[in-house]
Amino acid sequence: xxxxxxxxxxxxxxxxxxxxxxxxxxxxxxxxxxxxxxxxxxxxxxxxxxxxxxxxxxxxxxxxxxxxxxxxxxxxxxxxxxxxxxxxxxxxxxxxxxxxxxxxxxxxxxxxxxxxxxxxxxxxxxxxxxxxxxxxxxxxxxxxxxxxxxxxxxxxxxxxxxxxxxxxxxxxxxxxxxxxxxxxxxxxxxxxxxxxxxxxxxxxxxxxxxxxxxxxxxxxxxxxxxxxxxxxxxxxxxxxxxxxxxxxxxxxxxxxxxxxxxxxxxxxxxxxxxxxxxxxxxxxxxxxxxxxxxxxxxxxxxxxxxxxxxxxxxxxxxxxxxxxxxxxxxxxxxxxxxxxxxxxxxxxxxxxxxxxxxxxxxxxxxxxxxxxxxxxxxxxxxxxxxxxxxxx
Numbered sequence: 321x322x323x324x325x326x327x328x329x330x331x332x333x334x335x336x337x338x339x340x341x342x343x344x345x346x347x348x349x350x351x352x353x354x355x356x357x358x359x360x361x362x363x364x365x366x367x368x369x370x371x372x373x374x375x376x377x378x379x380x381x382x383x384x385x386x387x388x389x390x391x392x393x394x395x396x397x398x399x400x401x402x403x404x405x406x407x408x409x410x411x412x413x414x415x416x417x418x419x420x421x422x423x424x425x426x427x428x429x430x431x432x433x434x435x436x437x438x439x440x441x442x443x444x445x446x447x448x449x450x451x452x453x454x455x456x457x458x459x460x461x462x463x464x465x466x467x468x469x470x471x472x473x474x475x476x477x478x479x480x481x482x483x484x485x486x487x488x489x490x491x492x493x494x495x496x497x498x499x500x501x502x503x504x505x506x507x508x509x510x511x512x513x514x515x516x517x518x519x520x521x522x523x524x525x526x527x528x529x530x531x532x533x534x535x536x537x538x539x540x541x542x543x544x545x546x547x548x549x550x551x552x553x554x555x556x557x558x559x560x561x562x563x564x565x566x567x568x569x570x571x572x573x574x575x576x577x578x579x580x581x582x583x584x585x586x587x588x589x590x591x592x593x594x595x596x597x598x599x600x601x602x603x604x605x606x607x608x609x610x611x612x613x614x615x616x617x618x619x620x621x622x623x624x625x626x627x628x629x630x631x632x633x634x635x636x637x638x639x640x641x642x643x644x645x646x647x648x649x650x651x652x653x654x655x656x657x658x659x660x661x662x663x664x665x666x667x668x669x670x671x672x673x674x675x676x677x678x679x680x681x682x683x684x685x686x687x688x689x690x691x692x693x694x695x696x697x698x699x700x701x702x703x704x705x706x707x708x709x710x711x712x
Contacts, residue, residue, distance in 0.1 A: 328340045328395055329395070329398070333512055333580055334580040334581070336395065336396060337396070337512075337576060337577055337578075337579055337580045338577055340391070340392040340395045340396060341353075341388045341389060341390075341391045341392025341393075341395065341573070341576075342388070342392075343388075346384075347384075352570075352573065352574075353384050353385055353388040353573070354384060354385065355385055355566045355567060355569075355570045356383045356384055356385045356566055357566050358379035358383050358566075359378070359379040359380070360378070360379070361374070361376050361377050361378060361379070363377075379563070380561060380563045381558060383566065385566040385569050385570060386404060386563075386564065386566070386569050388569075388573060389402075389404065389569050389572055389573050389576070390402040390403065390404060392573070392576060393511075393526075393542055393544055394544060396511045396512075397511045397516065397517055397524055397544035398511075398515070398517040398518060399517055399524070399544035399545055399546060399550075400545055400546050400547045400549075400550040401544070401545060401550045401553070401554060402542060402543065402544040402545075403542070403543050403553060403554065403557040403562070404528075404540065404541065404542055404562070404563075404564040404569070405540075405541035405542070405543070405557075405562050405564065406539055406540070406541065406562065406563075406564055407527070407529065407539045407540065407541050408433075408505075408507060408525070408526070408527020408528070408529055408530070408539075408540070408541045409433075409435045409436065409439070409527075409541070410541045410562065411525045411526070411527065411541025411542060411543050412433065412435075412436045412439065412474075412505060412525055412541070413436075413439045413443070414541075414543060414553075414556060414557060414560060414562065415474075415503050415523045415525050415543050415553070416436075416439070416440065416444065416472065416474060416503065417556055417560075418523075418549070418552045418553045418555075418556040418557070419471055419472035419501045419503060419522075419523065419549070419552075420444070420449050420471045420472055421449070421471075422447055422448035422449060423448055423449075423469060424449055424450070424469050424470070424471040424472075425449075425450040425451075425452070425467045425469045425470040425471065426440070426444065426449055426450070426451050426452075426470070426471060426472050426473075426474065427451075427452055427453075427454050427462065427465055427466075427470065427472070427473045427474065428440055428451060428452070428453050428454070428473075428474040429453070429454060429456045429474065429475050429476050429479060429486065430453040430454060430455060430456060430479075430675055430676060430677040430678045431456040431476060431478075431479025431480060431481070431482050431484050431671075431678075432453075432474065432476050432479070432480060432505070433476065433480045433505060434480065434481075434674055436474070436476075436505070437453075437674060440474075450467075450469070452465060452677075453676050453677040454677050455677050455678050456475075456476075456477075456479050456484040456486050456678070457484055457486070458491075459486075459487040459490040459491065460487070460490040460491070460493065460494050462490075462491050462494050462495070463494040463497070463498075466494075466495075466498050466500065470498065470500050471500060471501065472500060472501040472502070472503055473491060473495050473500060473501070473502050473503065474503045474505075475488060475491060475502060475503065475504045475505070475521075476504065476505040476508075477504065477506075477508070477509070477514070478508055478609055478616065478620075481632060481669045481671055481686070481688060482607060482632060482671055482680065482686075483607040483608065483609060483614075483616070483631060483632055484615075484616060485609045485614075485615075485616025485617075485619045485620050486619075487619055488502075488504065488516075488519050488520075488521065488623065489519050489520065489623065492519060492520035492521060493520070496520065501522045501523065501548075501549055502520065502521050502522050502523075503521070503522065503523045503524075503525065504516050504521045504523070504524050504525065505525045505526075505527075506521075506524045506525060506526055507525070507526050507527045507530050507531070507660075508627075508628055508630060509624055509626070509627070509628065510526060510531050510532075510579070510583065510628070511524070511526075512579065512580060512583055512625070512626065513583070513624050513625045513626035513627065513628070514623065514624050514625070515625075516544075517544070517546055519623065521546075522545065522546050522548055522549040523543055523544070523545045523546075523549050523553065524543070524544050524545075525541070525542070525543050526541070526542045527540070527541055527660075528540030528541060528542045528572055529541070529658060529660065530658065530659060530660025530661075531575075531579055531582070531583060531586075531628060531660040532572050532575055532576055532579060533571055533572050533575040533660075533661075534575040534578065534579060534582055534660060534661060534662065535571070535575060535661055535662060536658065536660075536661030536662070536663065537571060538568045538571045538572060538575075539568070540564060540568060540569075540572050543557075582662075582693065583626065583628060584626075585693055586628050586629030586691060586692070586693070587610075587626050587627050587628065587629065588696075589629065589691045589692075589693070589694075589695075589696040589699070590608070590627065590628070590629040590630075590631060590691040591608075591610060591611075591627070592696040592700075593689070593691050593696055593699055593700060593703070594606045594608045594610075594611060594631055595611070596700055597633055597703070598611070598613065600707065601636070602635060602636055602638070602707050602710060602711075603633060603634070603635060603636060604634040604635065604636040604637075604682070604683070604684040605633075605634050606631060606632070606633055606634075607631055607632035607633070607634065607686075608627070608631035608632070609624070609627065610627045628660070629659070629660075629664075629690050629691035629692065630659050630660075630688070630689070630690050630691075631688070631689060631691075632669070632686055632687070632688050632689075633686070633687050633688075633689060634682050634684040634685070634686050635684045635685045635686075635687065635710070636684050637684065638684065638685055638710055639685070640668075640685055642685070642710045643668055643685035643687060643710070644668060645709045645710055645712070646687070646706040646707065646709055646710040647666050647667075647668060647687065647706065648709065649705045649706045649708065649709035649710075650666055650702050650703070650705060650706050651702055651705065652664055652694055652698060652699055652702040653665060653666040653689065653699070653702060653703075654666070655667065659690035660690070661690075661692065662692050662693045663692045663693075663694075664689070664690055664691055664692035664694055664699055665689070665690040665692070666687060666688065666689055666690075667687065667688050668685070668686075668687055668688075669686050669687065669688050670686065671686070
């Protein structure tokens, strides 16, 4: 983990991605930090061992490799410090654990990543934490749901699968009036396209598996916290024994350097495909905040700097069987979980089964697309095959 002060904030984002967290002068001039496989750290004396001043004292609590990534993310997020976890879900779970205790009340957006809901329902509630889900479009009215024991609000913008754009500044303002922490799963936008800390969020979470790594070959989660939330997050992270292996951290650092150019291409191609899908007679609507037709477009335009490659498509007048035939006909879109890698992906989703504070009552079938780095023309031609199968 690392909590170094910001060091590159005067540069533009693409420059920061290249230079942040790197210290060639400390590594004999090499551009990248060493990949250190370590558990035990040897000390020269008992005085050195027990002084508490050593930079490193055990591999689980940080190495030059892990600290390079944490320092870079702390810088990019404008945070006090950052910790790493073995997956995005582990990051969501750890952030929640650090923000509540038995007897507390937590609010979680109804559009949250479904495994986060599972953690809340099957771990937090049995631990004695009261959990309620809220309408992601509630905005400042979230204040009506606060209780005397509310400790945290867990947000996600846009929402998983259904892509509602929450009014994060309004939620933050209401929560902070009551000294309540605000947590944000910011995987979709990343710090490049949504400034969590600048909008008042206390803890910002990323599934680094997605756009940080970018190549579908590493599981990783990150949590960055502000001055208020950092001490408790650091304590719980250490007590839980979380650690990410150096080879995975190295791949995350490698991915981070090209994250800016990759996200620009994901966004460009996603907008191209999304606008094309809007013209299709088989499509009822496209769930993508950058589109002017999206209900969350005004908030997205106000608060966000860009978008990634993930969005939803509601197919018109078709059955589940037809939607699955559409998916099975695709060749360039892989059928699989996750997203954020270089490849395009597709899944069938049905939010009806888990929503509790709101209802998903779209008449059509919902699929989720991740637009990768393939040529957009080829992806549209592939989707044509899906529409042909749907009609057949």
